Amino acid sequence: MSEVNGNGGAVEETRVLLRHAEDPKMASLEGYESYGGYRVLKKALKEIEPEWIVGELEESGLRGRGGAGFSMGKKVSFLPHTDDAKYLCCNADESEPGAFKDRELMQRNPHQLIEGMIISSFAASIGHAFIFIRGEYDEQADILDHAVEEAYEAGYLGNNILGSGFNLELVVHRGAGAYICGEETALLDALEGKRGNPRLKPPFPAVQGLYGGPTLINNVETLSNVSHIVANGADWFKSFGTEQSPGTKVVSVSGCVKRPGNYEVELGVTLRDLIFGLAGGPLDGHEIKAFYPGGSSSPVLTPAELDLPYSFEAMAEAGSMLGSGSIIVADDSVSIPRMAKRTSKFYRHESCGKCTPCREGTSWTDKMLERVCTGEATPMDLDIISSVQDNIMGNCLCVLGDAMAMPVSSMVKKFRDEFEETIAEEAAKTWSFDGLEAVDGQEPGPGGMSQKTLRRERLAGRSIPGEGVS
Amino acid sequence: MSPVMPSDFDPENAEPEGFVSPGLPVDKASTSGRLPIGDPEQIPDPAEVDIPDDLRDQIQAIVDKYPDRDHKGSPKSASIPVLWIIQRRYGWCTPEGIVQAAAVMQVTPAYLESVASFYDLLRTSPQGEHQVLVCTNIACWMRGGDELLDSFCAKTGADLEAAGHGGALSEDGRILVSGFECLGACDLAPMASVDERYFGPLENADASTIVDQLESGAEVLPEKALDRRGLAGGVADSSDPRVVDGKGPNQ
Numbered sequence: 001m002s003e004v005n006g007n008g009g010a011v012e013e014t015r016v017l018l019r020h021a022e023d024p025k026m027a028s029l030e031g032y033e034s035y036g037g038y039r040v041l042k043k044a045l046k047e048i049e050p051e052w053i054v055g056e057l058e059e060s061g062l063r064g065r066g067g068a069g070f071s072m073g074k075k076v077s078f079l080p081h082t083d084d085a086k087y088l089c090c091n092a093d094e095s096e097p098g099a100f101k102d103r104e105l106m107q108r109n110p111h112q113l114i115e116g117m118i119i120s121s122f123a124a125s126i127g128h129a130f131i132f133i134r135g136e137y138d139e140q141a142d143i144l145d146h147a148v149e150e151a152y153e154a155g156y157l158g159n160n161i162l163g164s165g166f167n168l169e170l171v172v173h174r175g176a177g178a179y180i181c182g183e184e185t186a187l188l189d190a191l192e193g194k195r196g197n198p199r200l201k202p203p204f205p206a207v208q209g210l211y212g213g214p215t216l217i218n219n220v221e222t223l224s225n226v227s228h229i230v231a232n233g234a235d236w237f238k239s240f241g242t243e244q245s246p247g248t249k250v251v252s253v254s255g256c257v258k259r260p261g262n263y264e265v266e267l268g269v270t271l272r273d274l275i276f277g278l279a280g281g282p283l284d285g286h287e288i289k290a291f292y293p294g295g296s297s298s299p300v301l302t303p304a305e306l307d308l309p310y311s312f313e314a315m316a317e318a319g320s321m322l323g324s325g326s327i328i329v330a331d332d333s334v335s336i337p338r339m340a341k342r343t344s345k346f347y348r349h350e351s352c353g354k355c356t357p358c359r360e361g362t363s364w365t366d367k368m369l370e371r372v373c374t375g376e377a378t379p380m381d382l383d384i385i386s387s388v389q390d391n392i393m394g395n396c397l398c399v400l401g402d403a404m405a406m407p408v409s410s411m412v413k414k415f416r417d418e419f420e421e422t423i424a425e426e427a428a429k430t431w432s433f434d435g436l437e438a439v440d441g442q443e444p445g446p447g448g449m450s451q452k453t454l455r456r457e458r459l460a461g462r463s464i465p466g467e468g469v470s
Numbered sequence: 471m472s473p474v475m476p477s478d479f480d481p482e483n484a485e486p487e488g489f490v491s492p493g494l495p496v497d498k499a500s501t502s503g504r505l506p507i508g509d510p511e512q513i514p515d516p517a518e519v520d521i522p523d524d525l526r527d528q529i530q531a532i533v534d535k536y537p538d539r540d541h542k543g544s545p546k547s548a549s550i551p552v553l554w555i556i557q558r559r560y561g562w563c564t565p566e567g568i569v570q571a572a573a574v575m576q577v578t579p580a581y582l583e584s585v586a587s588f589y590d591l592l593r594t595s596p597q598g599e600h601q602v603l604v605c606t607n608i609a610c611w612m613r614g615g616d617e618l619l620d621s622f623c624a625k626t627g628a629d630l631e632a633a634g635h636g637g638a639l640s641e642d643g644r645i646l647v648s649g650f651e652c653l654g655a656c657d658l659a660p661m662a663s664v665d666e667r668y669f670g671p672l673e674n675a676d677a678s679t680i681v682d683q684l685e686s687g688a689e690v691l692p693e694k695a696l697d698r699r700g701l702a703g704g705v706a707d708s709s710d711p712r713v714v715d716g717k718g719p720n721q
């Protein structure tokens with residue numbers, strides 16, 4: 001799609017994974033094969049050494065598309081070369097707010113994922129593979145069920161695949177609504193039929209994962225890239241993107257933009273190209289105020305950062321992250337404190353409750369942000385919110401707590417004025433308009449604080465502006 | 471899930487006040503308004519549990535898909551998919567259904583209860599014939615998700631407060647309305663999942679249309695269904711020679 005936008009310039013997608021995805025027949029085996037699907041698998045099983053595949057994957061620099069950005073090839077090479085039963089789990093839990101790329105990839109091209117999984121399993125001599133798909137994606141799970149059935153019938157799955165002696169079973173496993181199951185070790189628990197609670201690492205799944213066996217866990221998009229890399233080689237893959245972030249990326253852009261959706265681009269295009277050029281920029285009459293560059297867990301960025309390249313390294317340098325590649329745009333109509341509150345509400349709901357800093361921290365932050373939004377907090381509470389975030393980070397079993405702490409503390413830091421204004425505005429609403437007589441018959445206290453707030457602040461031994469320490 | 475008053479609620483089988491189910495985790499499982507059947511800590515004897523043959527076969531087929539104990543696997547792996555089968559058949563994870571599943575899988579009912587209570591989509595109390603999940607997470611909230619949830623509640627008479635905290639049934643008990651965290655469809659914002667299919671972007675007035683369609687059995691808003699939607703970037707082919715001359719799939 002080529003379009004000239006005053007703010008973005010001419011921007012074109014680079015569709016590799018989503019190529020021809022608008023053609024509905026791509027979702028069927030016949031359609032996929034008519035576009036060259038399963039050609040690479042046939043070739044690989046016949047004439048390519050598994051070690052070569054692992055080497056190419058490593059050399060390609062393909063980084064995980066599920067959030068952490070770890071080298072996929074390295075992960076494969078960590079699997080021990082023993083005869084133990086090994087497993088592959090495709091992470092299709094996709095529950096991070098803002099992310100919806102895996103949904104599109106599975107819906108439009110399920111066989112691309114399945115082929116990638118078969119080749120990866122072949123490379124790592126894995127005999128059992130699973131696709132763990134979130135329960136809400138029932139429509140996509142049905143599509144995958146059908147595609148897996150087709151692949152079995154065509155002899156691409158099962159025993160002695162295409163006469164090669166290689167066996168692989170693939171099961172589509174539906175989750176049932178719990179964000180935490182996207183965390184790789186919780187995913188393993190959910191697959192083992194337990195409540196999805198993260199496990200202590202190490203041991204890492206590559207050593208001891210599903211049923212205690214070595215397990216490779218990768219995201220849908222990561223695995224969808226595999227057949228392309230094996231077909232075209234690592235150098236071809238590296239010709240896309242930047243040195244540290246090679247390849248293309250399906251980016252989910254949503255929020256206050258004209259054309260929300262998934263766009264596949266080379267890593268390294270600018271955020272402006274993505275948000276303005278492709279997604280059409282903010283709605284008419286509005287301006288961008290902030291955006292999450294990598295899903296709701298990423299620290300927010302501001303319009304000043306729109307010209308940064310969209311790559312793992314540039315986002316990290318800007319103090320944020322690329323994560324799953326999901327941009328949520330907030331325009332000037334959005335209240336940042338309330339956006340922070342939505343964010344904390346989500347993580348509070350999804351915390352599995354195993355670690356105290358996460359369970360209590362998400363819950364406290366959510367309650368404090370509620371008080372900000374109702375004017376019951378004081379500016380000093382903002383400091384407490386920030387310090388609570390610092391105490392969550394790095395102190396938990398998994399990074400769910402950090403995933404709330406990072407964006408919330410970035411919002412408090414970058415939009416502190418707005419938080420203070422919100423507190424003042426909301427507090428003012430509890431007073432009658434002449435400003436003299438309080439609705440509850442009490443005088444407003446120093447700093448416009450309600451008597452209730454003042455009392456709490458005094459009890460906590462905190463200083464009240466204009467009063468000194470009481 | 472507070473004021474859920476199911477039409478098939480059986481007061482004979484209700485919990486006395488303050489009752490905690492023995493052996494069950496003290497969360498949703500113990501508040502779902504019923505006594506467990508038999509001893510939840512005992513693996514039921516399949517000979518003593520009445521299970522329809524087709525259900526037994528369905529459950530067994532799922533268990534067989536996972537590696538068995540001889541391959542270091544466990545029948546427990548089938549827990550979530552089997553609970554889905556129970557929920558699809560009985561409308562929710564009923565105590566009877568859980569005992570039936572436990573008997574085939576050879577695990578304890580308490581175990582399946584604890585799994586069911588962990589997951590938002592598995593319901594341990596009646597959930598109506600239709601489910602409407604309205605996303606109220608960040609992107610949908612920015613584009614009117616809260617108002618959409620209000621509209622669904624206004625139309626069905628479901629309690630707004632309860633709908634925002636786990637779900638509430640419509641006045642006639644047929645439709646469950648629930649605010650939900652991100653459903654993975656921010657491109658459709660504001661959106662809802664209606665009987666496990668995605669629709670969006672929705673306007674407040676669509677809530678009324680959808681409820682009428684559900685009640686009359688008509689197809690729900692076909693023009694706003696996810697499967698009718700094209701790619702955001704439209705139909706496009708690349709001129710990039712690396713893409714055009716690639717040797718992989720999608721050529």
Ligand SMILES: Cc1cc2nc3c(=O)[nH]c(=O)nc-3n(C[C@H](O)[C@H](O)[C@H](O)COP(=O)(O)O)c2cc1C
Nearest residue numbers: 064065066067091093094095182183184218219222
């Ligand atoms: C709380 C939490 C949720 C996560 N959710 C997902 C998810 O939905 N999908 C996903 O692919 N990875 C998710 N991850 C990352 C996985 O733990 C893991 O890093 C990833 O699946 C590895 O695959 P990749 O290397 O291909 O990215 C999540 C991590 C955490 C801590």
Ligand code: SF4
Nearest residue numbers: 352354355358396398
């Ligand atoms: S950090 Fe939170 S979600 Fe992760 S294991 Fe601990 S309590 Fe559970």
